[in-house]
Amino acid sequence: MNLNLKLVVIAALLLVAEVASQDRSPQTNPPPSSSPTPNPRENYVGDDACRSCHQDKVETFHRTAHYLTSRLPDKDSILGNFNADANVLKTSNPDLYFRMEAEAKNGGFFQTAVQGQPPYTTSRTERFGLVVGSGGKGQTFLFWKADLLFQLPVSYWKEIGWVNSPGYRDGVAYFDRPVIPRCLECHGTYFQSLAPPQNRYSQTGFVVGITCEKCHGPGRAHVQRFNSKSAEASPGSAILNPTRFSRDRQMDLCAWCHAGHGEPLLATFSYVPGEPLEKYIELPQPDPEAPVDVHGSQVELLKRSRCFQSSTMTCLTCHDVHATQKDPAAFSVYCLQCHKAESHPKIEQPIVNNCVDCHMPKQKTNLIVFNWNGRKVSPEVRNHWIKVYPNTSAPAPEERNEKP
Numbered sequence: 001m002n003l004n005l006k007l008v009v010i011a012a013l014l015l016v017a018e019v020a021s022q023d024r025s026p027q028t029n030p031p032p033s034s035s036p037t038p039n040p041r042e043n044y045v046g047d048d049a050c051r052s053c054h055q056d057k058v059e060t061f062h063r064t065a066h067y068l069t070s071r072l073p074d075k076d077s078i079l080g081n082f083n084a085d086a087n088v089l090k091t092s093n094p095d096l097y098f099r100m101e102a103e104a105k106n107g108g109f110f111q112t113a114v115q116g117q118p119p120y121t122t123s124r125t126e127r128f129g130l131v132v133g134s135g136g137k138g139q140t141f142l143f144w145k146a147d148l149l150f151q152l153p154v155s156y157w158k159e160i161g162w163v164n165s166p167g168y169r170d171g172v173a174y175f176d177r178p179v180i181p182r183c184l185e186c187h188g189t190y191f192q193s194l195a196p197p198q199n200r201y202s203q204t205g206f207v208v209g210i211t212c213e214k215c216h217g218p219g220r221a222h223v224q225r226f227n228s229k230s231a232e233a234s235p236g237s238a239i240l241n242p243t244r245f246s247r248d249r250q251m252d253l254c255a256w257c258h259a260g261h262g263e264p265l266l267a268t269f270s271y272v273p274g275e276p277l278e279k280y281i282e283l284p285q286p287d288p289e290a291p292v293d294v295h296g297s298q299v300e301l302l303k304r305s306r307c308f309q310s311s312t313m314t315c316l317t318c319h320d321v322h323a324t325q326k327d328p329a330a331f332s333v334y335c336l337q338c339h340k341a342e343s344h345p346k347i348e349q350p351i352v353n354n355c356v357d358c359h360m361p362k363q364k365t366n367l368i369v370f371n372w373n374g375r376k377v378s379p380e381v382r383n384h385w386i387k388v389y390p391n392t393s394a395p396a397p398e399e400r401n402e403k404p
């Protein structure tokens with residue numbers, strides 16, 4: 001097989017978009033007046049400002065994959081193993097390996113590519129600058145070269161450990177993949193662009209993790225209102241609550257990051273929930289007959305479901321984004337809001353606690369594939385097209401190993 005075919009992709013979509021975006025003029029923030037919603041960052045106050053009044057929500061939310069999806073590097077945020085017996089990634093090229101090191105004295109973490117055979121080796125070392133991915137499945141790491149942000153060649157995948165970054169050819173040391181704004185828009189709260197080139201960012205003007213105000217909009221006015229004695233007097237909460245959005249705008253909030261990569265139409269990071277997303281990002285519109293990969297396409301898949309088409313269901317019907325929901329069996333209650341277990345067609349197996357194992361099975365994605373040890377490895381993602389799948393069965397409770 002052609003080596004290129006073996007190339008691995010974190011979301012092929014992503015690659016396509018990256019290539020495409022290189023042909024376009026660099027993204028710059030349009031002046032506030034031309035933006036439909038001026039969105040000055042001074043009005044964002046950060047999660048700590050919510051704690052005094054919404055402590056429970058802040059605490060549970062800070063354990064979710066959304067909040068943990070990007071972090072500064074430290075011994076807790078990087079899940080890969082730095083111990084001497086586990087910190088080397090060999091490649092298919094006998095003249096190339098990678099070494100991961102934690103430097104105790106100044107707290108830095110480094111990746112080194114070592115090429116050649118001793119004593120004639122050359123090496124390149126870069127410092128972990130940002131960690132992307134909660135690690136539920138895996139993590140990719142970014143490094144700064146002055147104010148330019150690039151992806152590191154070695155990633156971490158839960159089942160394997162250190163791996164070639166998805167999208168990277170095994171046996172080549174590649175340090176030149178720029179990190180485009182859309183990547184950080186989905187995996188973080190805010191990065192101040194200093195484009196061009198499009199991977200130039202302020203090294204201090206960023207907020208990692210998806211934080212409260214990403215979905216609720218700027219919180220300054222709300223905090224001021226409820227801190228002041230006149231709170232009772234002024235109507236309204238001065239903050240966005242998505243329960244009051246229309247169904248389309250609720251779907252847009254999640255589609256911002258769960259409906260594929262898309263093409264930015266306005267400056268990245270300018271979208272504010274409640275607005276029509278289509279003004280900001282042109283999302284992929286897959287042919288209704290074409291297969292949709294399970295990775296990152298929850299919106300398209302859900303929209304194909306009869307449940308969605310024949311009801312007012314949204315993502316919020318089943319998901320509370322303020323807390324971790326890891327037990328698939330616990331989702332049956334949501335199905336049973338609209339369906340009756342008693343009227344289920346007669347089948348051999350018990351059904352009540354297992355709706356999703358049969359009707360929303362986990363499937364391998366073809367969009368994230370690692371080239372590892374001569375094998376291709378790809379994670380499984382829950383298919384959001386709710387329907388009858390042939391040959392699905394629900395595991396017995398003791399076979400489940402998905403509970404936290």
Ligand code: HEC
Pocket residue numbers: 045046047049050051052053054212213216219220222223226227236237238239240241
């Ligand atoms: C000084 C206390 C206080 C702080 C700080 C605070 N809130 Fe609130 N928040 C409240 C109160 C009280 C309510 C209930 C208001 C109501 O029901 O109208 C509320 C309601 C909300 C709502 C629902 C609003 C609605 O219209 O339904 C959201 C969303 C919210 N807060 C988010 C936040 C976020 C995000 C932060 C941090 C940026 C924050 N709050 C900081 C006191 C606070």
Ligand code: HEC
Pocket residue numbers: 047050054057058059061062066210211212213214215216241242243316319320321322
């Ligand atoms: C990924 C998007 C998202 C993030 C991030 C988020 N929320 Fe929410 N929030 C929602 C949605 C959607 C609703 C309405 C549905 C619901 O209540 O779950 C909501 C509702 C609320 C409400 C009003 C309803 C209630 O239960 O009182 C409050 C208060 C609130 N959020 C606070 C917060 C705080 C504080 C944070 C950060 C710790 C936060 N949210 C982070 C999406 C988000």
Ligand code: HEC
Pocket residue numbers: 064065066068069070132133134135136137185186187188210214215253254255256257258315316319321324325
């Ligand atoms: C700003 C981008 C963004 C928005 C908006 C967003 N998500 Fe996500 N979501 C992500 C990313 C990125 C991940 C993967 C995080 C990781 O594991 O690193 C994720 C993961 C999740 C997960 C898996 C959580 C887990 O524990 O593995 C659920 C469920 C989810 N999102 C639901 C929603 C829903 C529902 C909405 C709309 C209310 C929403 N998200 C809005 C970016 C977003």
Ligand code: HEC
Pocket residue numbers: 010014132133134135136137138139140179180182183184186187256257258259260261262294295296297298381
């Ligand atoms: C359009 C939004 C979007 C973009 C752009 C995007 N991602 Fe993601 N990414 C997601 C979502 C959503 C998930 C988790 C849900 C899924 O797999 O369907 C995810 C999952 C991941 C994971 C696995 C996290 C885990 O532990 O489960 C990593 C690592 C990751 N992305 C890295 C990146 C990097 C690096 C970039 C940019 C170079 C990028 N992603 C671009 C939305 C996005």
Ligand code: HEC
Pocket residue numbers: 306307308310311312313317331332334335336337338339355356359360386387388
């Ligand atoms: C908000 C209400 C609602 C919820 C929640 C809901 N459904 Fe449905 N579902 C429907 C409706 C309405 C239909 C279409 C019935 C019809 O057209 O006869 C449907 C159809 C279905 C079908 C038949 C699909 C097909 O293609 O023929 C299956 C299977 C199904 N639902 C399973 C589930 C499961 C499993 C869950 C929970 C994960 C769930 N539903 C949650 C409303 C819902």
Ligand code: HEC
Pocket residue numbers: 254255258298299300302313314315316317318319325326327328331334335356360380381382384386402
């Ligand atoms: C009918 C219920 C239902 C609806 C509606 C729903 N989900 Fe889910 N979602 C689930 C279940 C069940 C899981 C699997 C939980 C698990 O196994 O940990 C899940 C998991 C996820 C995950 C993690 C995927 C993975 O395998 O890592 C993401 C991301 C997600 N949902 C996003 C969304 C988004 C975005 C929407 C709206 C387009 C949505 N969900 C609507 C039931 C639902």
Ligand code: HEC
Pocket residue numbers: 332335336339340341344345346347349350351352353354355356357358359388392393394
């Ligand atoms: C062991 C697998 C399995 C489990 C668990 C399961 N189902 Fe099903 N379900 C099926 C199969 C198979 C069919 C199609 C049966 C047929 O057409 O004879 C089906 C059909 C359906 C239909 C379509 C009925 C129709 O008349 O077209 C709905 C709705 C549905 N299931 C909902 C649920 C709900 C809700 C749960 C959880 C309470 C659930 N299922 C649990 C396998 C399962």
